[in-house]
Amino acid sequence: MNTLAIDLETYSDNDIKYGVHKYVDSPNFEILLLGYSFDDEPVQVADLTKEEMPVRVAQALFDNSITKTAFNANFEITCFKKLYPELPAEQWECTSVLALYNSLPTKLADVAAVLHLGADKQKDTRGKALINYFSKPCKPTKANGGRTRNLPEHNPEAWAQYIEYNRQDVVVEKAIRQKLLSLKPPELEHRYWLMDQEINSRGARINEKLVENAICINKEHQTKLLAKAKKLTRLENPNSPLQLTAWVENRLGETVESIDKKAIAELLKKDIPDDVRVMLRLRQQLGKTSIKKYEAMQKAMTTDGRVHGMFQFYGAMRTGRWAGRIVQLHNLPRNSMDAEELDTARAFVKNGDLEMMELCYDNVPDTLSQLVRTAITAKPGCRFIVDDFSAIEARVIAWLAGEKWRQDVFAEGGDIYCASASAMFGVPVVKHGENGHLRQKGKIAELALGYGGSVGALKQMGADKMGLSDDELQEIVTKWRAASPAITKFWWDVDSAAKKAIKTGSTVKIKQGHLAFCRKQGALFIKLPSGRHLVYIKPEIGENRFGGESILYRGIEQGSRKWGILETYGGKLVENIVQAVARDCLAAAMLRLTEAGYKIIMHIHDEVVMEVPDGVGSLAEVTEIMSKNEPWEAGLIKTADGFEGQYYMKD
Numbered sequence: 001m002n003t004l005a006i007d008l009e010t011y012s013d014n015d016i017k018y019g020v021h022k023y024v025d026s027p028n029f030e031i032l033l034l035g036y037s038f039d040d041e042p043v044q045v046a047d048l049t050k051e052e053m054p055v056r057v058a059q060a061l062f063d064n065s066i067t068k069t070a071f072n073a074n075f076e077i078t079c080f081k082k083l084y085p086e087l088p089a090e091q092w093e094c095t096s097v098l099a100l101y102n103s104l105p106t107k108l109a110d111v112a113a114v115l116h117l118g119a120d121k122q123k124d125t126r127g128k129a130l131i132n133y134f135s136k137p138c139k140p141t142k143a144n145g146g147r148t149r150n151l152p153e154h155n156p157e158a159w160a161q162y163i164e165y166n167r168q169d170v171v172v173e174k175a176i177r178q179k180l181l182s183l184k185p186p187e188l189e190h191r192y193w194l195m196d197q198e199i200n201s202r203g204a205r206i207n208e209k210l211v212e213n214a215i216c217i218n219k220e221h222q223t224k225l226l227a228k229a230k231k232l233t234r235l236e237n238p239n240s241p242l243q244l245t246a247w248v249e250n251r252l253g254e255t256v257e258s259i260d261k262k263a264i265a266e267l268l269k270k271d272i273p274d275d276v277r278v279m280l281r282l283r284q285q286l287g288k289t290s291i292k293k294y295e296a297m298q299k300a301m302t303t304d305g306r307v308h309g310m311f312q313f314y315g316a317m318r319t320g321r322w323a324g325r326i327v328q329l330h331n332l333p334r335n336s337m338d339a340e341e342l343d344t345a346r347a348f349v350k351n352g353d354l355e356m357m358e359l360c361y362d363n364v365p366d367t368l369s370q371l372v373r374t375a376i377t378a379k380p381g382c383r384f385i386v387d388d389f390s391a392i393e394a395r396v397i398a399w400l401a402g403e404k405w406r407q408d409v410f411a412e413g414g415d416i417y418c419a420s421a422s423a424m425f426g427v428p429v430v431k432h433g434e435n436g437h438l439r440q441k442g443k444i445a446e447l448a449l450g451y452g453g454s455v456g457a458l459k460q461m462g463a464d465k466m467g468l469s470d471d472e473l474q475e476i477v478t479k480w481r482a483a484s485p486a487i488t489k490f491w492w493d494v495d496s497a498a499k500k501a502i503k504t505g506s507t508v509k510i511k512q513g514h515l516a517f518c519r520k521q522g523a524l525f526i527k528l529p530s531g532r533h534l535v536y537i538k539p540e541i542g543e544n545r546f547g548g549e550s551i552l553y554r555g556i557e558q559g560s561r562k563w564g565i566l567e568t569y570g571g572k573l574v575e576n577i578v579q580a581v582a583r584d585c586l587a588a589a590m591l592r593l594t595e596a597g598y599k600i601i602m603h604i605h606d607e608v609v610m611e612v613p614d615g616v617g618s619l620a621e622v623t624e625i626m627s628k629n630e631p632w633e634a635g636l637i638k639t640a641d642g643f644e645g646q647y648y649m650k651d
Contacts, residue, residue, distance in 0.1 A: 002039060003067045004060045005177070006076050007169040009033040009162060011149070013137045018300040019326050020078045021203065021308035031079060032134065033163060035170040043170045045163050049152055053083070064091055071108045071173045072096045074197060074309075089197050095177045097193055100314040101185045102523070103535040103555055105563060112172050114537075114554075114563055121175040124165040134162055183521065186531050192587045195594055196313040196322075203308035204601045205611075206301050207377045207647070211294045213352040214368050214375070218291045220354055221364045229282045232275060239286055244279070251276050261287065288365035293372045296327045310602070317556070318534065319579040322603065329604050334650050335370040342649060346374055376602070376648040378611050385598070386651065387622045387642035388607035389589075391416060392582045397450055399636045400513035400578065401490035410637040417443040423483035424476070440466070445480040451578075452491050452571020486512075494577070495570025498524060498551055502539045515577065524553065526577065529632045530584040534576060542567065582606065585633065589626045596625055602648070609648060619644050 014026040023029065034046040036057055046054050060066045061080060070076040073094035081087050099111045109123035133150050140146040144154075152159040229238035233247050245259045251273055257263065264280050272280075300307045307327060315323020324330040335342060345367055348356045354364075361367040378384050394416055398406035409419040421429040421442030429435045429442065444466075448457040455473045458464070463473055481488045490512050497508040501517035502524055508517045516527040524539040536553040544550035544567065551573075555566045586606055593600060593608065598617060602609040610622065619642055626640040643651040 002065070003069060004057070005037045005043075005170050005174045006057075006068060006070045007035040007166060007173060008076055008079055009035075009131075009135060009166050010079055011135050019307075019309035020075050021201070022300050022302055024078055024082045025302040029079075029082060031083070033166040035166040037170050037174060043167045043174075045167050047152075047163065061087060064088075066091060068092045069095055069173065069177055071099075071169070071176070074200065077197065078201070089194060093190070094193065094313075095173050095180075097189075097314055098180050098184060099176060100317050101189070101320070101532075101535070102180055102183050103317045103537055104180075105556060108169065108172055108176075110563065111176055115176065115179055117172070117175050117179070121172055123172050124168040126161055127165050127169075130158060130162045130165055133158060183535075185533075188530070189532060191591060193313050195591055195600075196311060198594070199600050199603070200309045200311055202599060202601055202611075203302070203304075203306035204310070204376050204609075204648075205306050205379050206297050207350070207375050208298075208301065208305060210346060210350050210371070210375050211298050211301075213349050214294045214371065215291050215298065216352060217349060217354045217357060218294075218365065218368055221358070222286065225282055225286050229279060229286065232279055232282070238279070238283075244283065248276060248279075259283070285363055285365050288363075288369065290333075290365040290368040290372075293327060293332065294368075294375065297375060300326045316579075318576045319583055320532065320534075321579060321583045324604075329602060332604070333369040333372050335373060337367075337370055339645070339649070342371065342374055345371055346647075373649050374647040376609075378646055382611050382613050383644055383646055384648060385610045385612050385617060385619055385622050385642065385644050386607065386648065387619065387626050387640045388605075389582075389585065389626065390639045390641060392585060392606045392638065393578050394446060394450070395637055396581045396585070397487060397490075397574070397578045400515075400581065401486040402512055403484055403486040406484075407635075407637060410639075413639075415439075417446055420446050420480070420483065424479035441476055445476050449477060449480045450487065451575035452569070491570040491574050493570075494573050495551075498526070498539075498570070498573060499541060499549060502541060502551065513577070513581075524551075526573070528577065528580055528584065530581070530588075530630075531632065532580075532584070534580055536568070544569070585636070585638065588630050588633070589628075592625050592628060593622065596621075598622065598625075607642075 009032045010030065011032055012023045012026045012029045014023050014029075016023045031048050034048055034053070034057065035043055036046070036054075037043040038060070046057070061068065061084065068091055070092070071094070073092045073096070077087065077089050077092055096106065100106065104111050104114055112122050133155070134152070137148050138144065138150050140148055226239065229235070232238075233244070235243045235247055238244055238247070241259050245256055248259065248267075249256050256267070261284075264284060268277065268280055297307055302308060310324060310326050310329055312323040312325050314320050337345065345357075345361070348360070349368070349371060357364050357367065394406070395410055397403075398410065405423065406416065406419070409416055415431055417439050418429040418431055419442070421435070421438040424442065424445065425435075425438055427435050427438070429438045431439055444458060444461050444463045448461040448463070454477050455470060458473045458476060463476070468476075493510050493512060494515070497510050497515070497517045500506070501508045501519050505519050509515070513529055518525050519539065522538055524536040526534040528534065536551075536555070538554045540552050542550045542552040551568045552565055553568065554563065556562070557564045557566065586603065586608070590600055590603060590608060593610065598610045598612060600608055601611045608626070623640045623642070627638050629636055629638065
């Protein structure tokens with residue numbers, strides 16, 4: 001007996017969209033059905049509404065010799081820990097992670113469909129209706145006798161279907177695992193996944209008073225703003241784009257194409273009547289969604305005062321980066337206020353003092369937005385140590401491509417934007433000094449052009465708003481590529497190697513980054529320095545819009561979120577490779593920090609946040625650990641910087 005496959009059906013009156021930790025935090029949480037199968041035995045279902053946990057399963061959960069598997073195993077682990085708080089996670093493996101590692105969809109049904117498993121190994125389509133009926137509260141009605149929950153005895157036929165649905169999920173999960181087992185990620189990825197379970201389980205502490213008062217202050221302030229807007233415009237609903245546009249047009253005597261954020265900013269630059277100016281500024285504040293993050297924190301907070309489960313392991317399938325969930329920490333509003341200003345504003349909000357907020361700040365919604373990060377606070381007796389890799393992607397691409405002058409800049413602690421501008425224009429460039437005006441061109445070039453982008457990429461970065469013509473933008477592209485020959489060659493070498501591997505089925509290695517490309521088992525595999533692979537399903541050579549060769553593969557389309565045919569090329573592959581290597585750098589650093597005893601509560605992009613007891617550890621030690629290299633990172637020049645404090649912010 002080596003493997004136990006598991007699937008649970010459960011009940012909670014907490015919504016699962018706020019994460020499994022909030023879901024199981026309800027006192028009414030209950031495991032209803034347990035589908036399980038040992039090795040190749042037929043799937044069994046234990047109805048836990050009528051019987052106890054099977055002894056054989058309960059023992060296996062604590063047996064180190066038995067591998068426990070589930071599709072999204074984090075759900076099962078967290079549910080079981082409600083019953084068995086000391087449940088070990090080390091022997092669990094997640095079949096969803098196995099699928100994501102191989103660039104397959106996130107949902108069980110979709111993975112089964114894409115893998116073309118037999119008709120008997122597809123997900124039961126009745127699941128959604130059954131889950132809604134048995135696993136969620138129901139509305140009390142006369143017809144159901146005023147009950148708020150449906151039990152098995154209320155619909156025995158549907159309950160029998162639910163049992164079969166649960167059984168089939170185990171069948172499908174086992175079939176997927178069997179299909180993909182030969183393509184398991186390296187063992188190191190399992191260690192990263194276990195670390196991820198710890199981080200998600202630990203969660204981040206939220207200042208409940210700050211969150212609650214921020215929501216109340218915003219509501220009261222918005223009411224005041226709306227009253228001012230009504231008095232000024234005499235409109236029934238000045239928040240209505242249609243009504244407000246008509247009012248503005250009437251006051252200006254001209255047509256207004258839009259009243260969105262961008263259009264308002266342009267209108268405010270013009271010579272317009274005072275009342276229109278005032279109203280547009282009111283509109284800016286009324287349109288500010290400053291409390292959505294606060295509301296997400298409030299709804300997801302568990303009884304321990306923390307929010308858990310904010311990270312999805314391998315959430316970005318083309319790079320392996322983590323994805324944000326629930327509060328979405330990856331797009332938190334930035335704060336421009338310094339620490340002293342933040343302290344003052346936080347004190348006003350914690351006291352619920354709208355009057356002082358309005359007196360001290362011209363834009364209350366913007367101030368509340370800047371305070372969102374600060375709602376995440378260290379527990380008493382602890383402080384945060386926050387450390388962030390410096391320009392990690394720029395360092396990685398220089399290292400992979402072998403662009404020596406760039407590596408020299410990093411080795412000497414130089415400013416890459418100044419150095420890039422200097423290399424492009426052939427003159428010394430010093431920040432706030434000699435030829436300092438060229439630094440901005442170096443910056444936008446660095447941010448936009450590293451992955452094969454051209455004039456269009458510069459415009460996306462806002463370069464056209466600097467007053468630069470298309471000819472000037474093209475000059476930047478040309479000069480940047482001339483100054484970065486190794487990176488430019490890297491794009492073409494990656495493109496050529498990938499195409500050759502697809503065409504011939506052979507393994508193609510390139511010198512840069514010691515990367516290897518091969519086609520096997522219906523996919524293109526790109527081996528990274530860390531030993532893991534990036535996977536592109538069903539690759540083939542197609543034709544791009546310019547009549548040249550392109551690489552086609554199957555994957556999730558970003559817009560539609562549907563499985564379809566995608567196109568890529570050398571520069572885009574390089575972008576994925578660089579971001580993947582940067583992710584591996586972060587994962588390795590977090591594991592080193594964990595092994596050193598640091599308790600990670602969050603990580604955002606290339607930044608790590610640790611909750612550390614007062615008097616223990618230091619920023620200097622964390623930075624030293626972050627900057628170390630694993631054997632596969634030899635020659636990569638990394639550095640990090642950060643701060644210590646009682647709450648989270650953007651330093």
